[in-house]
Amino acid sequence: MIPLWMYLVVAAGLFVIGMFGVLSRRNAIAILMGIELMLNAVNVNLVAFWRYQTPTKLSGQAFAAFVFAVAAAEAAVGLALIIGIYRRKRSVIADDVNLLKW
Amino acid sequence: MELTLFVIVGAIALLSAVMMLISENAVYSALFLILNFAAIAFFYLMLDAGFLAMVQLAVYAGAIMVLFLFVIMLLGADPVRHTTPRKLRWLPKAAMVLAVIFLLTASVAIIRGDVGAVGGVAPTLTADGQPLSFGSPAHIGWLLFTRYVLPLEIVALLLLVAMVGAIVLTRDSVGKRPPVVRRLANPPAELERPIVGESGQS
């Protein structure tokens, strides 16, 4: 049987890759994909915790379902914003929209 | 056996995530992300969450990523250029440092944290010795409509808001034809612009 920590470490790895993607990619769509990856890593965590810690209560799975829905809503709004910007600038490079000017 | 399977799927998940990150071409990124989501769906199956595995494939790898690909194709997002302006040189490095620090912290907390203390074995029996039944769709649906009915309603409103928002943000202005229709009506202009994968930089 696979110990729980293996799932968690893989999930942490995915989360970090997504995080790095958000911080380092310059293409707004790629940044959005990084965010989706982060949310997926969270779901792996939730389901693994559910399976190993509280398998009789399904709350982890229910939470994961909500994360799905929120991810879908975020993707819709994010892509709409990107389309709006692209229309004006003909570019989806985040630098071109001064995104990283902290 | 199971461990071998886990290592293989885990490697696919991590590798496809890394490939998504380093692909210059947005379409490749999206395809690697779909592979990654499929691997995660496999994890869900290994964790006895069949319903979520199904949803992961249908909604995530299916619907959401198709939306991504559709937008990429529609916009013809040029591959990210190699040159980074000088003022931003430090950023990926700083992000890398940050990411490594975070990964170390999380791993240490998780491994030291001793979660799932029972020898790291997932329980298969309930406290009174019955075999566990894992979330059937019926069971999850029942839970969503009873205990979790409030978040369910909020999420319903959230999807409504996202829909309204997507329309508000992309409708150019009242009374004019939306530009997408205009562009499709003028194919020659459309063809002059490089679309994804044609610029040969990937």
Place this chain on the structure above:
Amino acid sequence: MFTVPSLSDLNLAATLPATLLALGASVLLVLDLFVPKGRKALTAWLALAVLGVSLIVALLSLGDVVDLGTGEGAFFGLYIADSFTDAVSVIVLVTAMLGVAVAYNYLERTGMQRGEYYVLLLFSALGAMLMGAAGDLVTVFVALELLSIPLYILSGFRWRDEGSEESALKYFILGAFASGFLVYGIALIYGATGTTAFGGIWAATRDLLAADAATKYVLLLGAGMVLAGLGFKVAAVPFHMWTPDVYQGAPTSVVAYMSVAAKVGGFAALVRVLAWGLPDFVLSGQSAAAWQSTVWLIAALTMILGNVVAVAQNNLKRLLAYSSIAHAGYILIAVAAMGTAGVANEAARAVVIYLMAYAFTNVGAFAVIVAVERDDGGHTDIDNVRGLAKEQPVLAASMAVFMLSLAGVPLTAGFVGKWFVFKAGLAADLVPVTVIGVLTSAISAYYYLRVIWFMYFEEGEGKAQIAWPLAWGISVAAIGTLILGFFPYLLSDMARGIALAFGG
């Protein structure tokens, strides 16, 4: 096996303010389709009516005039109906009403008038209210998204405008990034405690600490990530970078509402998570909760950075953005004070009092900028208010009231808020951070008074466009700021019923 609960199990009556708002917003979305273009005043009035009805119910419940089943959970404990919920609802609803009043003329003259604006504003107000009512981390997460996503959309409401669209994208990307952190933190808390309900987390934390289980490291990491996710919402350093650019780029009427609503929602959720879920998360050898030192450190950094950078700003929207960062720092003093057992109730009250004072003052200040701003979105520099007192004496006087209140001068609401926050900080023995708070308040007086100086003592062509709803909004905000300043008991009475459900 699948028993269906009856409707009375949901305890819908206790959630009446939120339910009414949700219904009203949904109906308004449909009704707006039948409101002809050019008569969107009707939509604005209907939005005000929905908010008003909800506000009256919340006020009645807060004043214990009607008993909606206060103190009980609704929706199986995922919604807590108590005084804190009612107080947060009142603050959010007042902010939203002012936000609608401020927006109408502005949208009209800048050509942004769309019915969806008001509907989205109502939905985000609902999200902020639900964050205050959350009894479970699931509710916190989805309510946060319901608060944030309409705000991302509203930030990008000015079409084909570079600043607005970019600020929306920036806000969206960083906001989604932060909610990723938040939900990862929630997953870790769930893993460490086996539940997402605050009551369960509280009980599990006690067991965990009693057994000295190593799982507490996971809980610590989870709490830290939740803090980061919510810290972003309230614009605390080091998660503040989005604030100045977003505030500058987004339509001013949106900023007037968002600068308060996002803060109220974020702080309400912070209070719920930290004071309801993790008040007893005390590591061995310490006297206060494990998160206290982190929170006061963030508070100190936030106050210092916000106030110092604000001094150098010449754009009024940027100036108020840094000022709003600084104010997040003051409120964080009270949040940190909640970590000391015995002070938690007082500190939670201080948070509510500060937010109420801040709501009137900050919406009012941005409303004045709305009046000064030109149709093209320009003209928001401090130079543009030169000599405003000659042209628009009443407007300038209102702005002076707001600036004095933000600076915390006695007899204004801002002073009362600061007073309670610093008192809570001292009660919790957080002397250094409270001293930093007082010192940085003194710094802040410089840039707030500078605005007043420009309005009254500099020669210039200060011009403003005021129409009726905007004037009402500014008047209500100014009168509210003064009344709360003259009668602090109004605020302390409003917060008196707030008490922690567990521990405390």
